[in-house]
Amino acid sequence: QLDRGCALHTAARDGLSSVSSQDVPAERPRAVFHTSESDPAKHTEQHEGRLYNIPLEEVKAVFPHGLPHRFQQQIQTFNEARVMVRKPALELLAYLKGSNFAHPAVRYVIYGERGTGKTMTLCHVVHYCSRQGWLVLHIPDAHLWVKNCKELLQSSYNKNRLDQPLQASVWLKNFKASNERFLQEIKTQKKYMWGKRESTEEGRPLREVVEQGLARVRSASDAVGVVLREIKQQSHRGSFRLLVAVDGVNALWGRTTLRKEDKSPVSPEELTLVHNLRKMVRNDWTGGAIVTTLSQTGSLFKPSSAYTPQELLGKEGFDALDPFVPIPVPNYSPREFESCYGYYLERKWLQHEKAHTEDGKAELQFLSGSNPRQLDRLAGPL
């Protein structure tokens, strides 16, 4: 019942695999760490601790902008994308499978210490939902919207708010890349005016709104707002499922490092993008789910030891997100650590002679404290 086959790219390696396992009997067989189950829908507890493969084309289609930087580098190095199946992700998937879509959207907050794999869990869930055919609204890192913004325009729609054309256009591009077919299907329900001359009629596909936003960068943030509103209203009707995946949701309620021209600090509500996103994250719509992650690494003005929802979201954020289902993500369990270590060994990522011994493994486990990020950084120079 356990998948004995190996998830490989080419068929030729299938034939070689049996040979290689006989050649190197000391090494553990590949099957222990890998699963051929590429569909997250079929992942169960048996697959816990194993790595499954995502074909590279799917990676480009589903995650134009969502994966952590280091993971992208690893994909390029190993020429394959392997994600570990872990308990928090399985838990989330179970909830999603069993959730009733007539009820208001349930909010899930993934939290944990630094480097334990929250973003990867989120990506796992996103992959599952895209396989299932949901419309995925994936915001890679909300912190990017509240800091380091070079251009701030005053919004034409609402005088008090500020636009961020660059970030909005980047996000629109990625959104278009990931959800092509939905953009074709969804139609606008209202007429929207972009400035004096351009407008989008009722009943046009959403794709035009996105293209309008991309073409006219000044109105990109408004385009984003329009897209979000349309999607929210229409998922209510039930023609498709909506997943709102936000990474670093605590950015929406914190402080920003941006300043207006008169050097007064900008609070998050004054940013159009943040304002619209907050509306999305409120659970007043049905037919989908909201999965969010807390992130301390990008957060502003928060101590580095803070990782619980209460600390990172602040009172405002906590009240806004309440009630939610918290999902803690711990460090690697011994089994997960072994599979990760075995994967590195197998891909010949660990070149040091001592790394191949049991002692080396114990040393790595001690020094990294079974923290995925630490292990990744440690294994790099080896």
Place this chain on the structure above:
Amino acid sequence: TLRLICTTTAVQRKNVGASGPEKYTEAFIKKQIEEFNLGKRHLANMMGEDPETFTQEDIDRAIAYLFPSGLFDKQARPLMKHPTEVFPEQRKIQWGEDGRPFHFLFYTGKQSYYSLMHETYEKLLTVQKHQDQLIAQDSSIPLQKEKRNLAGSRWLTKIELEEMLLEKVSDDDYSRFIQLLQKLVALPCADIEEKYIQKFSKEVPVQLQKVVIEPLQYDEQGVAFSTGEGQRKTARATAVVYDNGTGKITVNGIDILHYFPVLQDREQLLFPFQFLGRIGKHDMVCTVSGGGRSAQAGAIRLASAKALRSFVTEKEVEFMRQAGLLTVDPRVKERKKPGQEGPRRKFTWKKR
């Protein structure tokens, strides 16, 4: 008038070249002794103690209390000791009123040295005569009764000999004297003159101090544990190492990943366990205070190594010692000197 210098003999000796040693008359010394005794009684009265049973230690304590000093040099602090300890022994005048010297070897220049050599040679001769007598009686060479513990004793050093004789002894003379003593000791019947020889030999304290390894202690659940303490620079750490563990380490109640974000510190903690090959077998709970990040890591390393000694064979303890896991790192911050910017750095040199 005499300058009262409250210094020990050794320091006094170094100033000899400048002005020649101060000569104290006997009457002066006697007066000093009387004053000292009176002062001792006064001090005892002041401190409320009994003047009759006021010992030198009590005097030292009283002086330290009445005249507190922050000076680092112990010999520079206020001192009240018996005049014989304070004023160096000096040779009384060697000749009488008519100018005739008392000692018959005075005109050799080194009268006490030569008289000592004569004495020792006399002892040697007596021992040889005794030996001959014994041979004549028993016609057998008497056995040596237990060899003197040569390992635990040493001869007087040249300086000590000089102090004893109150005159300068040259290196040559000193070596000749020691050779004579050794010749005397080599004879089988030297036990007769044991008392004489003991005047010139000193006990050397036993150097080896065996470090006692504490046995394992057992807590409520029957898990074996042991404690160790360590320090480095200004950091002090105590570590409790438990057996049957998973390799979890807690410092001041915080996990090491959080307490030591830097890899280098964690490597320091890992070292004792890795050296013994017991990485995943022990749990550890430590407390540490003082110092900086690196110093705390070093202190915990030492403490854990000391605690691990109880779990491990003696051979491995020896290996650990040779690896340097059990030695206290003596490096501390060096003092800043006046006239310099730091301990070594001098001020910028300006030509004008």
